[in-house]
Amino acid sequence: MRTSTGTPGGITAQRLAADVRSGVRSARAVLEEHLAVIEAREDEIHAFNLVLADEARAVADAVDARVTAGEDPGPLAGVPVALKDNMCTRGVPTTCSSLILEGWRPPYDATVVERLAAAGAVVVGKTNLDEFAMGSSTENSAFGVTHNPLDPSKVPGGSSGGSAAAVAAGFTPVALGSDTGGSIRQPAALCGVVGVKPTYGAVSRYGLVAFASSLDQIGPFSRTVADSALMLEIIGGHDPRDSTSIPEPAPDLTSVLDRGVEGLRIGIIQELSGEGLEGIADDVRARLHEAAAALEAAGATVATTSVPSTVYGLSAYYVVAPAEASSNLARYDGVRFGLRVDASNAGDMNSATRTAGFGDEVKRRIMLGTYALSAGYYDAYYGKSQKVRTLILEDFARAYSEYDLLLSPTAPTTAFPIGEKTADPMTMYLNDVCTIPSNLAGHPSMSVPFGVGDDGMPVGVQILAPATGEPTMFRAAAVLEAAAPAGHPAVGGMTVGPAGGSAT
Amino acid sequence: MSDDAATEIVPGWETVIGLEVHAELATATKLFSGAPNQFGGEPNTNVDPVSLGLPGSLPVLNEQAVELAIRVGLALHCRVQRSVFARKNYFYPDMPKDFQISQFDLPINEEGWLELADGRQMGIERAHLEEDTGKSTHVGGGGRIHEAGYSLVDYNRAGVPLIEIVGAPDLRSPEDARSYVSELRSILVAIGASDGKMEEGSMRVDCNVSVRPMGETELGTRCEVKNINSLRSLGRAIVYEARRQVDLITSGERIEQQTRHWNEDEGRTHKLRSKEEAYDYRYFPEPDLVPVEPSDEWIESVRAALPMLPRERRHRLADAAGADTTTAALTVERGMDDLAVEAIAAGADPVRVLVHVENNLAEGAGSLTAASFAALVTMETGGDLTATQAKTVLAALVADGGDPAEVASGLGFEAMADGALEAVVDALIAEYPDDWAAFNSGDEKERKKKSGFFVGQIMKATSGQADGRAVNELLARRANS
Numbered sequence: 005m006r007t008s009t010g011t012p013g014g015i016t017a018q019r020l021a022a023d024v025r026s027g028v029r030s031a032r033a034v035l036e037e038h039l040a041v042i043e044a045r046e047d048e049i050h051a052f053n054l055v056l057a058d059e060a061r062a063v064a065d066a067v068d069a070r071v072t073a074g075e076d077p078g079p080l081a082g083v084p085v086a087l088k089d090n091m092c093t094r095g096v097p098t099t100c101s102s103l104i105l106e107g108w109r110p111p112y113d114a115t116v117v118e119r120l121a122a123a124g125a126v127v128v129g130k131t132n133l134d135e136f137a138m139g140s141s142t143e144n145s146a147f148g149v150t151h152n153p154l155d156p157s158k159v160p161g162g163s164s165g166g167s168a169a170a171v172a173a174g175f176t177p178v179a180l181g182s183d184t185g186g187s188i189r190q191p192a193a194l195c196g197v198v199g200v201k202p203t204y205g206a207v208s209r210y211g212l213v214a215f216a217s218s219l220d221q222i223g224p225f226s227r228t229v230a231d232s233a234l235m236l237e238i239i240g241g242h243d244p245r246d247s248t249s250i251p252e253p254a255p256d257l258t259s260v261l262d263r264g265v266e267g268l269r270i271g272i273i274q275e276l277s278g279e280g281l282e283g284i285a286d287d288v289r290a291r292l293h294e295a296a297a298a299l300e301a302a303g304a305t306v307a308t309t310s311v312p313s314t315v316y317g318l319s320a321y322y323v324v325a326p327a328e329a330s331s332n333l334a335r336y337d338g339v340r341f342g343l344r345v346d347a348s349n350a351g352d353m354n355s356a357t358r359t360a361g362f363g364d365e366v367k368r369r370i371m372l373g374t375y376a377l378s379a380g381y382y383d384a385y386y387g388k389s390q391k392v393r394t395l396i397l398e399d400f401a402r403a404y405s406e407y408d409l410l411l412s413p414t415a416p417t418t419a420f421p422i423g424e425k426t427a428d429p430m431t432m433y434l435n436d437v438c439t440i441p442s443n444l445a446g447h448p449s450m451s452v453p454f455g456v457g458d459d460g461m462p463v464g465v466q467i468l469a470p471a472t473g474e475p476t477m478f479r480a481a482a483v484l485e486a487a488a489p490a491g492h493p494a495v496g497g498m499t500v501g502p503a504g505g506s507a508t
Numbered sequence: 509m510s511d512d513a514a515t516e517i518v519p520g521w522e523t524v525i526g527l528e529v530h531a532e533l534a535t536a537t538k539l540f541s542g543a544p545n546q547f548g549g550e551p552n553t554n555v556d557p558v559s560l561g562l563p564g565s566l567p568v569l570n571e572q573a574v575e576l577a578i579r580v581g582l583a584l585h586c587r588v589q590r591s592v593f594a595r596k597n598y599f600y601p602d603m604p605k606d607f608q609i610s611q612f613d614l615p616i617n618e619e620g621w622l623e624l625a626d627g628r629q630m631g632i633e634r635a636h637l638e639e640d641t642g643k644s645t646h647v648g649g650g651g652r653i654h655e656a657g658y659s660l661v662d663y664n665r666a667g668v669p670l671i672e673i674v675g676a677p678d679l680r681s682p683e684d685a686r687s688y689v690s691e692l693r694s695i696l697v698a699i700g701a702s703d704g705k706m707e708e709g710s711m712r713v714d715c716n717v718s719v720r721p722m723g724e725t726e727l728g729t730r731c732e733v734k735n736i737n738s739l740r741s742l743g744r745a746i747v748y749e750a751r752r753q754v755d756l757i758t759s760g761e762r763i764e765q766q767t768r769h770w771n772e773d774e775g776r777t778h779k780l781r782s783k784e785e786a787y788d789y790r791y792f793p794e795p796d797l798v799p800v801e802p803s804d805e806w807i808e809s810v811r812a813a814l815p816m817l818p819r820e821r822r823h824r825l826a827d828a829a830g831a832d833t834t835t836a837a838l839t840v841e842r843g844m845d846d847l848a849v850e851a852i853a854a855g856a857d858p859v860r861v862l863v864h865v866e867n868n869l870a871e872g873a874g875s876l877t878a879a880s881f882a883a884l885v886t887m888e889t890g891g892d893l894t895a896t897q898a899k900t901v902l903a904a905l906v907a908d909g910g911d912p913a914e915v916a917s918g919l920g921f922e923a924m925a926d927g928a929l930e931a932v933v934d935a936l937i938a939e940y941p942d943d944w945a946a947f948n949s950g951d952e953k954e955r956k957k958k959s960g961f962f963v964g965q966i967m968k969a970t971s972g973q974a975d976g977r978a979v980n981e982l983l984a985r986r987a988n989s
Contacts, residue, residue, distance in 0.1 A: 091564070092562075092563070092564040098563070098564075100563075105563065108563075110557075110562065110563070110564065111557065111562070112557050112562075112564075114564060209566060210564070210565070210566050211564040211565075212564055213563040213564045214563070214564070214796075216795075217795035217796050218795035244568065245566060245568060246566050246568075247566065247567065247568050247569065247796060247797050247798055248795075248796065248797075248798065327792060328792075328795055330597075330790075331595050331597050331607050331790070331792070334597060334599065334605065334606030334607055335561050335563070335604065335605045335606050337599060337601070337606055339601045339661065340560060340561070340562075340604065341562065341563075349654075350600075350601045350659065351599070354599055374790065377597070377790035377791075377792055378788055378790060379788045379790075382790075382792070386792060
């Protein structure tokens with residue numbers, strides 16, 4: 005096990021927080037090191053829509069003051085974090101990478117932002133995304149493309165590409181993204197970091213700008229499995245401001261990481277692992293089977309299993325998500341906030357504002373969704389898609405009666421070149437074929453880096469679990485992390501085991 | 509009972525009416541957030557991220573609103589059931605999210621009825637929860653939207669909880685419609701669900717009207733009339749709309765299903781949109797909220813806490829007074845039925861009790877208690893007080909309370925002993941022999957005239973303390989002797 009190299013990119017959140025809490029390093033010093041890395045590479049990567057250097061310095065100084073006063077600033081004391089720019093931050097622009105929200109400053113913090121602050125974290129910036137989280141490459145941003153830090157000619161994935169890139173580039177040890185159909189897990193895979201989509205309702209959506217309410221979940225990015233576990237313990241747990249929030253405290257994850265997978269039954273989803281599904285690259289499939297072998301070697305029972313209706317997930321998703329989006333995005337009408345393009349009456353003003361403010365992909369999905377909900381079409385589209393959702397839930401339930409966890413690739417390929425898939429939306433949509441079923445089911449899943457593809461770019465393996473199955477899922481993730489072949493050398497310049505960097 | 513002829517606005521034609529009533533629920537806060545639910549206030553002060561529909565905000569259902577909705581459902585004899593919120597999507601500047609959270613295929617209350625004062629029961633199809641919109645003010649151009657220079661929006665009302673009560677097409681006349689709305693308002697106020705103020709817009713009525721030839725059983729094509737702001741407008745709009753529709757049909761045209769706008773100043777309706785132009789609301793289940801599943805225990809505890817409703821009050825008073833519910837209605841409407849029922853139970857004559865309540869207690873009962881009211885009525889019917897005196901004593905009891913006998917005595921209303929009255933009468937007969945002769949002449953006209961003369965003289969001599977009825981009886985007895 006190699007430990008921290010001493011560069012910001014190689015340090016875990018756990019190690020930083022431990023050092024700051026014990027007074028070994030100051031939060032301000034930690035922040036300055038990270039700001040220096042951002043300064044050095046941000047022009048090339050464009051992970052951020054906004055870097056909050058001065059605000060972050062003030063917060064870091066306050067953390068240090070508490071340490072000096074003998075107080076404990078919390079489990080993320082002095083840890084720099086990046087927030088996807090669709091999470092509300094009081095008084096700080098929150099754009100969703102859309103012109104329609106440019107300049108809007110929310111009067112309140114999202115619940116996750118409040119919880120990070122209460123844990124002593126230092127928000128250093130708002131990260132780029134596909135506009136309103138609609139996309140798989142972070143190319144659909146009104147404020148420019150984000151580049152993959154491991155190869156800037158490639159996409160970082162999306163829609164949380166800015167957050168994934170920030171962690172991969174060493175700008176911050178951890179970041180938050182949102183995942184509606186794979187928007188955390190797919191960029192995590194493409195950037196060689198850990199990314200988690202929790203159980204629906206495990207993390208409050210209050211203050212997350214909605215894309216598709218029944219699918220959206222906030223989750224962490226990190227370079228280690230342990231850091232994602234720590235982040236989930238802090239941002240998770242019941243929030244009365246979100247009616248779909250699970251009325252339970254966040255589960256303990258950091259303490260289960262060393263329990264291994266001995267005796268666990270793990271199924272490889274046949275329909276999502278290449279056999280029968282076009283588009284899963286050979287190198288990705290090879291890493292998946294190596295990961296399965298690693299789990300088996302660690303004592304798990306691994307077999308291939310069928311979850312047949314998952315193949316309909318993509319089609320159902322592209323009805324449900326746009327339908328909800330068409331309603332969620334109606335409020336961007338120029339009346340109360342954000343962009344307004346004046347016209348002679350309210351209706352024309354709405355149209356002119358939306359025409360100027362939304363990008364093509366957002367417009368495409370609003371039209372799809374509006375159509376799917378229209379009188380006479382509802383049953384054929386929205387109604388049928390909800391039935392597919394039920395089928396997927398039933399298939400998963402059957403699978404989980406035999407298996408504790410399921411396994412699949414996270415994304416069909418490694419990171420693809422910028423511009424390669426922008427011309428054909430369908431090709432782009434296929435990137436999410438493996439990740440979408442968990443969103444439709446409301447189940448947790450996560451991507452763990454597991455070696456590289458033929459091009460030397462990272463490959464991610466997806467671990468899927470039933471609702472509230474995060475503890476078991478994280479046990480397997482820790483095993484995969486420890487067993488993983490060398491990742492891309494640029495990711496944090498290190499590998500660490502499950503307990504790596506932990507000083508507690 | 510309503511006059512049958514009144515149901516015919518145009519002779520030979522029947523008007524069929526169904527009402528959709530929106531009432532603001534009297535909660536402390538809004539339906540989905542903690543912003544205050546208050547009428548008035550500076551524009552855009554009773555707001556928060558949720559009621560402004562800010563990005564990232566999420567609705568959380570107000571439990572008090574659900575309880576009030578259950579009260580409404582139970583008071584309207586509905587089935588209270590598991591319900592689901594849905595989004596009703598359409599663009600309007602005063603609607604913060606450009607969708608309204610309402611209930612669609614699974615409303616909280618379904619299939620009930622409401623009884624009018626005359627005992628007829630009118631169907632209630634559903635009573636569901638939804639959020640109110642803000643209010644637009646169009647500035648310039650006489651306040652009309654198309655000519656306005658600009659518009660201002662106040663979101664204080666946005667998110668205020670509403671119950672929408674959809675009535676069956678069971679009403680047949682403007683009178684029916686008005687009494688339906690009055691009854692509904694009385695119920696909502698009685699159960700504390702709403703203040704029912706039409707003038708403040710906390711209760712709003714949309715009216716579906718169709719016509720058909722008398723005797724026809726198929727329903728005609730209906731038009732929905734909006735912007736009705738008072739009971740008076742409701743009646744006028746129905747009459748206008750029924751006549752308009754009959755005119756169209758009798759001149760060979762077909763009724764087009766439309767939404768129409770009532771213009772109070774012009775006294776007419778005009779077309780807002782046709783069925784083809786109707787919005788496609790694209791309803792779908794609200795993903796930010798979970799289904800509402802009130803437990804049987806909760807529903808039963810709400811039922812147990814319901815106060816007595818106007819209908820029960822009418823029946824109770826009608827039974828006590830031996831009258832019909834229509835007769836009892838005014839007393840119940842005035843909130844005097846407890847007083848009346850108690851006074852009757854204490855032995856007071858029901859007819860005199862209702863007469864006093866209807867005619868002499870219009871300003872309220874004040875300090876009057878049921879016991880003193882009963883005692884007063886008993887004095888009156890026992891001949892100890894004249895009707896006029898009783899009314900005076902009643903006014904004093906309303907103002908200051910007290911014992912009716914003592915109040916009467918204090919006012920000098922001592923009942924005259926029969927002997928004393930006889931002495932006065934005999935003295936007057938002796939004093940006015942010519943008039944007495946005329947009284948006894950056998951000419952009915954003369955007798956009436958002189959009767960008035962003698963009663964007047966007697967009242968003058970007794971300072972009004974004589975009982976008019978006793979005086980007349982005494983005069984008749986003397987004439988025959």
